Amino acid sequence: MSGMAFLPSPVVVRVPATSANLGPGFDALGLALTLYDVVEARVTGGGVSVEVSGEGAGDLPSDESHLVVRAMRRAFEVLGERPAGLALRCRNGIPQARGLGSSSAAIVAGIVLARGLVTDGAARMDDAAALVLADAIEGHPDNVAPCLLGGFTIAWTGERGASAVRREPDPRIRPVVFVPEERGLTETARAALPKTVPHADAAFNAGRAALLVHALTGDPDRLFAATEDRLHQDYRADGMPFTADLVARLRGEGVAAVVSGAGPSVLAFGVDGRTPPPVPGWRVLPLDVDVVGARLGGAA
Numbered sequence: 001m002s003g004m005a006f007l008p009s010p011v012v013v014r015v016p017a018t019s020a021n022l023g024p025g026f027d028a029l030g031l032a033l034t035l036y037d038v039v040e041a042r043v044t045g046g047g048v049s050v051e052v053s054g055e056g057a058g059d060l061p062s063d064e065s066h067l068v069v070r071a072m073r074r075a076f077e078v079l080g081e082r083p084a085g086l087a088l089r090c091r092n093g094i095p096q097a098r099g100l101g102s103s104s105a106a107i108v109a110g111i112v113l114a115r116g117l118v119t120d121g122a123a124r125m126d127d128a129a130a131l132v133l134a135d136a137i138e139g140h141p142d143n144v145a146p147c148l149l150g151g152f153t154i155a156w157t158g159e160r161g162a163s164a165v166r167r168e169p170d171p172r173i174r175p176v177v178f179v180p181e182e183r184g185l186t187e188t189a190r191a192a193l194p195k196t197v198p199h200a201d202a203a204f205n206a207g208r209a210a211l212l213v214h215a216l217t218g219d220p221d222r223l224f225a226a227t228e229d230r231l232h233q234d235y236r237a238d239g240m241p242f243t244a245d246l247v248a249r250l251r252g253e254g255v256a257a258v259v260s261g262a263g264p265s266v267l268a269f270g271v272d273g274r275t276p277p278p279v280p281g282w283r284v285l286p287l288d289v290d291v292v293g294a295r296l297g298g299a300a
């Protein structure tokens with residue numbers, strides 16, 4: 001490590017919440033939302049400190065085990081640098097463990113902060129490499145891709161890791177997120193999935209996922225049909241019956257509603273001012289699509 005490797009001043013990143021799957025696009029499709037964590041990091045002479053305010057304050061660790069710190073360490077390894085110490089301040093707006101990409105936001109924040117703290121970090125790690133690393137830490141690319149790139153993303157994994165393309169979502173689309181009190185673990189929700197699925201269900205989802213790309217990027221009237229899924233939501237319903245009930249109820253009213261990521265939040269699409277009705281007992285967040293993704297700079 002050279003003494004000139006790091007910026008002397010703190011860097012700040014803003015990272016968006018994300019909703020993955022969007023119904024049929026399991027582990028592939030994702031949308032960035034206008035709800036954010038903001039994290040400031042600086043290199044210090046030694047030790048690690050993490051201050052958390054907002055969502056997760058009091059629950060999240062304040063040492064090396066904090067996910068932002070772990071992601072920073074992995075990114076510094078790739079960049080070939082080792083800071084003596086780190087100090088972080090996290091102002092979290094993304095509800096934790098609700099299927100809104102809080103862990104992906106922490107991972108992307110850590111990678112972008114590490115890259116921003118190294119003087120020529122952006123030249124040494126481009127967004128494609130950052131996405132590969134983020135996916136390697138998270139285990140699936142459908143939240144980290146929209147978190148990093150913003151907008152609507154289609155992600156896939158090949159021999160060299162994750163890749164993604166970003167598409168501009170139709171501006172008439174208004175995502176509304178319903179957030180329950182209950183938390184959910186992605187590992188538990190993934191464990192509920194079968195090892196194999198009927199060919200007819202795979203074919204059903206392939207058609208719906210293709211239609212969803214069309215609907216989200218210019219034909220939102222097709223969103224209701226495009227958000228049908230047979231690959232994950234029903235298998236997970238027993239683990240979050242209140243979520244399955246809300247999705248069924250909204251869909252019964254003609255609203256294109258899906259489980260957000262692995263749940264238990266629900267994502268519904270409003271179009272042209274027709275927003276879904278409020279639901280008692282759920283925190284209802286009318287949002288927009290974030291079109292920027294992870295953004296370095298600004299104030300903590």
Ligand code: HSE
Nearest residue numbers: 020026027186261262
């Ligand atoms: N595609 C992932 C899953 C998203 O459904 O398990 C987790 O947020």
